[in-house]
Amino acid sequence: xxxxxxxxxxxxxxxxxxxxxxxxxxxxxxxxxxxxxxxxxxxxxxxxxxxxxxxxxxxxxxxxxxxxxxxxxxxxxxxxxxxxxxxxxxxxxxxxxxxxxxxxxxxxxxxxx
Amino acid sequence: xxxxxxxxxxxxxxxxxxxxxxxxxxxxxxxxxxxxxxxxxxxxxxxxxxxxxxxxxxxxxxxxxxxxxxxxxxxxxxxxxxxxxxxxxxxxxxxxxxxxxxxxxxxxxxx
Numbered sequence: 001x002x003x004x005x006x007x008x009x010x011x012x013x014x015x016x017x018x019x020x021x022x023x024x025x026x027x028x029x030x031x032x033x034x035x036x037x038x039x040x041x042x043x044x045x046x047x048x049x050x051x052x053x054x055x056x057x058x059x060x061x062x063x064x065x066x067x068x069x070x071x072x073x074x075x076x077x078x079x080x081x082x083x084x085x086x087x088x089x090x091x092x093x094x095x096x097x098x099x100x101x102x103x104x105x106x107x108x109x110x111x112x113x
Numbered sequence: 114x115x116x117x118x119x120x121x122x123x124x125x126x127x128x129x130x131x132x133x134x135x136x137x138x139x140x141x142x143x144x145x146x147x148x149x150x151x152x153x154x155x156x157x158x159x160x161x162x163x164x165x166x167x168x169x170x171x172x173x174x175x176x177x178x179x180x181x182x183x184x185x186x187x188x189x190x191x192x193x194x195x196x197x198x199x200x201x202x203x204x205x206x207x208x209x210x211x212x213x214x215x216x217x218x219x220x221x222x223x224x
Contacts, residue, residue: 004156031210042117043157043201043214056211091156098210100147104156 002026004105006092012111013082021077021108023092032075033093033102034067036060043091049075050098082112116140119202119215128224132189136202136215139183143213146178148187149201151217157201161187192222 005024013019025032034046048055049067066078075094079086089109093102119136126132134148145164149157161176163169163185169176177186185204189196199217 033210042216043203045211045213048210056209058211093156100145100162100205100210101159104158106156107154 004092004094004103006090006105006108008108009106010109010111012113015084015112016081019079019082019110021079021090021092021110023075023077023094023105024073025075025092025094026096026103027073029094029096029103031055031095031098032067032069033095034077035091035093035104036088037091037107038085038088046077079110082110084112086110087112116213117202117204117215120218121216122219123221124218125221125223126192128192128194128222130192130222132192132196132220132222134187134189134200134202134218134220136185136204137183138185138204138213140206140213141180141183142206143183143204144180144207145205146176146185147203147212148174148176149203149214150196151199151201153198160200189220192220194222194224196220196222 007022032049037043047057047061064080089107091107092105117138147162148160151157166178166180173190175188199219201217202215203212
């Protein structure tokens with residue numbers, strides 16, 4: 001069964017460093033999402049992406065964040081200058097069309113020291 | 114008041130029990146409701162989604178929406194130890210695909 005994959009599974013970085021989190025959505029999916037989940041807290045929507053453009057973004061998704069689909073398979077989330085409060089699980093999700101049937105990846109745990 | 118409220122649990126039940134998981138919400142514009150299951154250190158997995166008030170059944174799972182009370186439920190029949198996970202509700206209004214999640218309820222089904 002096709003699945004969303006994410007790399008790395010765990011990323012440790014120093015405060016102020018840039019990180020890129022990578023996702024490979026399911027191959028025929030067209031809509032892509034990033035979420036974060038701070039430990040013990042709820043899953044929070046960050047951004048949705050379609051046709052090489054951001055469709056929607058939350059208040060969390062400020063100028064420190066950017067997303068890109070650099071090729072036909074990868075979907076990346078970049079955090080330019082990490083803060084301690086960026087420590088969280090980051091989940092990528094994809095859907096074949098704009099529906100509620102989202103498929104989540106296993107997540108990347110980001111630890112900012 | 115939080116937009117979506119969910120009792121964090123943990124909720125412990127014996128195997129075979131009927132489980133009731135609930136969320137309340139404050140935004141009357143929410144029209145689309147989802148239930149996810151999340152195992153430890155895994156991504157959420159969609160269980161069910163509903164677009165209207167009433168019940169929707171899928172195997173051992175039944176989702177119920179009461180928009181007048183701003184209350185949604187997920188029932189699990191004949192619960193199994195493999196159902197032990199955190200259950201998340203999520204919802205959105207019609208003009209957006211920004212989902213608002215509950216904090217999740219941790220369920221333990223004891224063998």
